[in-house]
Amino acid sequence: MTVYRALDDETRRVVLDELAARDGQTLFEICSVLATRHGLGLTRQAISQHLGVLEAAGLVVTEKRGRSKYHYFNPEPLAEIARRWPLGEKEQ
Amino acid sequence: MTVYRALDDETRRVVLDELAARDGQTLFEICSVLATRHGLGLTRQAISQHLGVLEAAGLVVTEKRGRSKYHYFNPEPLAEIARRWPLGEKEQ
DNA sequence: ACTATATGCAAGTAACCACTTGCCTATCAA
DNA sequence: TTGATAGGCAAGTGGTTACTTGCATATAGT
Numbered sequence: 001m002t003v004y005r006a007l008d009d010e011t012r013r014v015v016l017d018e019l020a021a022r023d024g025q026t027l028f029e030i031c032s033v034l035a036t037r038h039g040l041g042l043t044r045q046a047i048s049q050h051l052g053v054l055e056a057a058g059l060v061v062t063e064k065r066g067r068s069k070y071h072y073f074n075p076e077p078l079a080e081i082a083r084r085w086p087l088g089e090k091e092q
Numbered sequence: 093m094t095v096y097r098a099l100d101d102e103t104r105r106v107v108l109d110e111l112a113a114r115d116g117q118t119l120f121e122i123c124s125v126l127a128t129r130h131g132l133g134l135t136r137q138a139i140s141q142h143l144g145v146l147e148a149a150g151l152v153v154t155e156k157r158g159r160s161k162y163h164y165f166n167p168e169p170l171a172e173i174a175r176r177w178p179l180g181e182k183e184q
Numbered sequence: 185a186c187t188a189t190a191t192g193c194a195a196g197t198a199a200c201c202a203c204t205t206g207c208c209t210a211t212c213a214a
Numbered sequence: 215t216t217g218a219t220a221g222g223c224a225a226g227t228g229g230t231t232a233c234t235t236g237c238a239t240a241t242a243g244t
Contacts, residue, residue: 043234046232
């Protein structure tokens with residue numbers, strides 16, 4: 001699973017946005033955030049599958065404690081893009 | 093067509109590599125480079141479609157002179173990724 | 185033990201994507 | 215004009231993806 005494929009979905013990009021803003025959310029927390037703040041009426045299983053794709057790409061790492069699974073944004077794989085091509089303009 | 097979708101294909105990524113290395117190549121030149129240097133036995137039409145995807149994403153700009161069409165790598169859309177999330181590690 | 189909570193697994197479906205094949209248009213040289 | 219070169223358009227196909235539905239597992243509270 002490549003980073004590029006993982007990023008090729010708006011729902012997954014929004015999930016990354018939310019994890020970057022507040023790290024360590026559970027699946028249910030992400031579900032409610034997507035529903036309330038983004039109007040995305042997806043089922044829990046759909047979002048779980050998206051998280052699996054992000055995890056397989058290394059963009060999300062997880063930690064399981066008790067019956068909950070906490071998700072953390074890992075930006076490192078994004079550096080692959082910057083390494084492969086020059087980025088247009090300047091980064092902030 | 094998003095930048096992310098355009099990047100989600102190894103053939104298109106190789107095309108970007110080649111254009112970044114030598115700008116202004118024609119479709120036929122790109123075909124022969126992919127075949128000889130990368131062992132990609134795709135038809136001309138397939139590669140033409142890939143170039144269309146890259147152009148729709150803004151990653152490639154073209155210029156038509158005579159019966160030839162010249163392709164140029166445009167890195168600017170890649171900056172969108174750097175703007176949206178922090179890149180892991182440091183960029184070179 | 186029983187119930188609710190938090191998540192996982194698997195099959196089915198509709199839409200999408202990469203690639204091919206076949207034909208067509210346009211430019212240049214003789 | 216004839217022929218060769220450079221590229222475009224469109225339909226069809228096989229494989230993949232996003233999403234749903236249904237059921238199962240594991241943990242926590244009472």
